[in-house]
Amino acid sequence: MSSNHGAAIEFEHVWKRYRLGEYVRRKRRRRTLKSELTLALERSGLKRVKGEDLGSGFIWALADISFRVEEGESVGIIGPNGSGKSTSLKLASRITVPWSGRVHARGRIGSLIEIKSGIHPELTGRENIYLYGTILGLRRKEIKKRFEEIVDFAELHRYIDTPVKRYSSGMEVRLGFSVAAHLDPEILLVDEVLAVGDESFQHRCIERMDQLRATGQTLVFVSHVLADVRRLCRRVIYLDRGMIRADGPADDVINIYLNDVAERGASWRERMPAGVGDGSGDPNGPAEEWPSHPRARARYSRDPRV
Ligand SMILES: Nc1ncnc2c1ncn2[C@@H]1O[C@H](COP(=O)(O)OP(=O)(O)OP(=O)(O)O)[C@@H](O)[C@H]1O
Numbered sequence: 001m002s003s004n005h006g007a008a009i010e011f012e013h014v015w016k017r018y019r020l021g022e023y024v025r026r027k028r029r030r031r032t033l034k035s036e037l038t039l040a041l042e043r044s045g046l047k048r049v050k051g052e053d054l055g056s057g058f059i060w061a062l063a064d065i066s067f068r069v070e071e072g073e074s075v076g077i078i079g080p081n082g083s084g085k086s087t088s089l090k091l092a093s094r095i096t097v098p099w100s101g102r103v104h105a106r107g108r109i110g111s112l113i114e115i116k117s118g119i120h121p122e123l124t125g126r127e128n129i130y131l132y133g134t135i136l137g138l139r140r141k142e143i144k145k146r147f148e149e150i151v152d153f154a155e156l157h158r159y160i161d162t163p164v165k166r167y168s169s170g171m172e173v174r175l176g177f178s179v180a181a182h183l184d185p186e187i188l189l190v191d192e193v194l195a196v197g198d199e200s201f202q203h204r205c206i207e208r209m210d211q212l213r214a215t216g217q218t219l220v221f222v223s224h225v226l227a228d229v230r231r232l233c234r235r236v237i238y239l240d241r242g243m244i245r246a247d248g249p250a251d252d253v254i255n256i257y258l259n260d261v262a263e264r265g266a267s268w269r270e271r272m273p274a275g276v277g278d279g280s281g282d283p284n285g286p287a288e289e290w291p292s293h294p295r296a297r298a299r300y301s302r303d304p305r306v
């Protein structure tokens, strides 16, 4: 049994799946003792999952992920599109729950995962700051003390009493990041949505995260901008098709990732007639889904290079 003493975040054999295709409204399965038992057996891998065979309508966004982030650690998560980075942050911030396995997160979490995470479009910027602060467990007085700083950082003075639905995407991200990074969360989770902000805002965000990191706040940072990841994080986790391909010192892991990108790029060029490309083999493009099931976990062996 593992202990999460000292860990800000811990993932234990986490599996997360999503349904592919259009969501079809079905009759809700009644929660009976039998259906709960069936689900528990399916999740533990002891029973075959209905509709789970290859070609069925599910994708494993994460497959048997285990890692710990210690208090005060800064960890970067990198990987191709669709490799499960945002899904990991959503699980850590409890926006969604795992299909099986456990996710522990200790402390107040400030997160900027999707542009709209934590931000309500009908409310004004001011109302959102108070709402978010309250959700984080702060008192009105504490939020008031930081209010000016949040608005200054986001540079939204003129818009602070306008409903957020009238903000541009960049303005929404400014508000979201500023609130998440100034209301003293113990864990800060930031996804690459920052890219929507302009150059100078992105620069200030990186500086702010650097400051928070230096003061011992736990940070999990997802980005495709490897220079930012290198600057903020000593440790990096590289996800590939929902699995941990490498986890270790930033430089080593980033090198493995860049080698993989180069290899995929080379095999893509080999397969394409000169000058032709439909983007489907783009080395940075979507990774193929991993079609396995918990029962097939033994077939996967982790990369031993890190
Ligand atoms: N709500 C959802 N419904 C169905 N599938 C989903 C959902 N969210 C994520 N997925 C799928 O899960 C997989 C992992 O998605 P995720 O968003 O975690 O990738 P990512 O690594 O953050 O990619 P990117 O670099 O493009 O942001 C993808 O195949 C995606 O299509």
Ligand SMILES: [Mg+2]
Binding pocket: 085, 086, 087, 191
């Ligand atoms: Mg993502």
